[in-house]
Amino acid sequence: MTAPVELHGVTRRYGDTVALDDVDLVLEPGSLTGLLGPNGAGKSTLVNLVSGLRRPDTGTVRLFGGDPRDAVNRVALGTTPQQTGLPDTLRVGEIVRFVGSHFPDPVGAGELLGRFGLDGLERRQAGGLSGGQKRRLALALAFIGRPRLVLLDEPTTGLDVEGRRALWDTVRAFHAGGGTVLLTTHYLDEIESLAERVVVLAGGRIRADGDVDAVRGAVRVGRVSFRAATLPDLPGVERTERDGDHVTLHTADADELVRTLVRHDVPFTGLSVSRASLEDAFLTLTGGPS
Numbered sequence: 001m002t003a004p005v006e007l008h009g010v011t012r013r014y015g016d017t018v019a020l021d022d023v024d025l026v027l028e029p030g031s032l033t034g035l036l037g038p039n040g041a042g043k044s045t046l047v048n049l050v051s052g053l054r055r056p057d058t059g060t061v062r063l064f065g066g067d068p069r070d071a072v073n074r075v076a077l078g079t080t081p082q083q084t085g086l087p088d089t090l091r092v093g094e095i096v097r098f099v100g101s102h103f104p105d106p107v108g109a110g111e112l113l114g115r116f117g118l119d120g121l122e123r124r125q126a127g128g129l130s131g132g133q134k135r136r137l138a139l140a141l142a143f144i145g146r147p148r149l150v151l152l153d154e155p156t157t158g159l160d161v162e163g164r165r166a167l168w169d170t171v172r173a174f175h176a177g178g179g180t181v182l183l184t185t186h187y188l189d190e191i192e193s194l195a196e197r198v199v200v201l202a203g204g205r206i207r208a209d210g211d212v213d214a215v216r217g218a219v220r221v222g223r224v225s226f227r228a229a230t231l232p233d234l235p236g237v238e239r240t241e242r243d244g245d246h247v248t249l250h251t252a253d254a255d256e257l258v259r260t261l262v263r264h265d266v267p268f269t270g271l272s273v274s275r276a277s278l279e280d281a282f283l284t285l286t287g288g289p290s
């Protein structure tokens, strides 16, 4: 089966900025991949290349085995860009029917709007929708053509809790039906609860690629937290966070660090040891907060 998305040796520059630097990425059919990275990592550039909005400077990008710039290869693609850009004066129903007319078997307006919590808004002008409703409509449009692949660029930004949950349910149902998903997000819980695979992008390069546990494992970070007024220099500590006397140490070997604390007679209280969250792994991989 042809991979829905393939990037091989892809580099894309904007002037002096290298937005993507020799990136290889293949998405298997039916996979749900989270693309995680700080601002300016190159996530939107990657999404724009896959949806045919931009061309790589070098390397190849394939959508269902073809050139994403050919409309015929985009028939099974649904996308939601970061900016919604809906025409203010068109009614919701008109927008849905217009976008749907580009696809051979679009989902009906009523069904689609219902699924995204937009019932009863068919006759409302897009300009009269709230920010969250606009966002929901833009997301709904990604699914109108019964796609086999959806690219969701920070889809839940600007959504309330209910809107986020509704989108997650839609993404899960789409995936359960065999659909392929690439989701970019800053929300780590979104990746942890939705994605099977996580690709960490920073500075235009892929820094880690694996299932959520494998990415955690790649950095083997454990967190050792306790209260202590002072702390000697300790070996094996990769990062220290301190809030008053509450200390969190990040380390590759939590067991050894606890032994070291005891050996150094550190007068700690309230010790707790936990596995890295994806955020810890991400900070370690990208070298700092986003």
Ligand SMILES: Nc1ncnc2c1ncn2[C@@H]1O[C@H](COP(=O)(O)OP(=O)(O)OP(=O)(O)O)[C@@H](O)[C@H]1O
Residues within 6 Å of the ligand: 014, 015, 017, 018, 019, 037, 038, 039, 040, 041, 042, 043, 044, 045, 046
């Ligand atoms: N049209 C453009 N012209 C010039 N530079 C650009 C353009 N688009 C992106 N860039 C630069 O390329 C780099 C990657 O940007 P991109 O938007 O792909 O990152 P991102 O990971 O999507 O970031 P964010 O999370 O902020 O949306 C950044 O340094 C950005 O400033």
